[in-house]
Amino acid sequence: MAVTADVDLGNGVTASGSYIIIPVAYLKKFAPESDGVDAIFKLIYDVHIYQNKSDRDDYNRSTKLISCRALDHFKIDYDTSASDNPFVLAYTHLKTNGNLSNISDS
Numbered sequence: 001m002a003v004t005a006d007v008d009l010g011n012g013v014t015a016s017g018s019y020i021i022i023p024v025a026y027l028k029k030f031a032p033e034s035d036g037v038d039a040i041f042k043l044i045y046d047v048h049i050y051q052n053k054s055d056r057d058d059y060n061r062s063t064k065l066i067s068c069r070a071l072d073h074f075k076i077d078y079d080t081s082a083s084d085n086p087f088v089l090a091y092t093h094l095k096t097n098g099n100l101s102n103i104s105d106s
Contacts, residue, residue, distance in 0.1 A: 002106040007049055008099045009068050019050045025086040027078055043078040045090040047071045070099045
């Protein structure tokens with residue numbers, strides 16, 4: 001699963017038609033801070049941004065990553081009754097990010 005989008009990198013710079021993947025998505029249980037409070041679950045995921053799919057498929061793809069601190073790592077609340085897998089939820093959340101425009105599934 002991947003998306004393509006225009007990424008606002010900051011300072012007026014935009015990477016158009018970038019290829020974006022989520023290589024890691026996992027759930028983490030955080031212990032309650034006081035008695036009588038339930039534990040909190042968070043969905044944590046990382047984002048890799050490439051100029052295009054060719055860069056993602058390249059043997060030296062780690063050298064072709066585009067850095068964007070606003071998109072590199074997320075930690076969001078997770079509803080334990082959710083029926084979607086963590087990757088689907090992560091991509092759904094990513095698509096709502098204000099630093100992305102012209103988003104489409106790849």
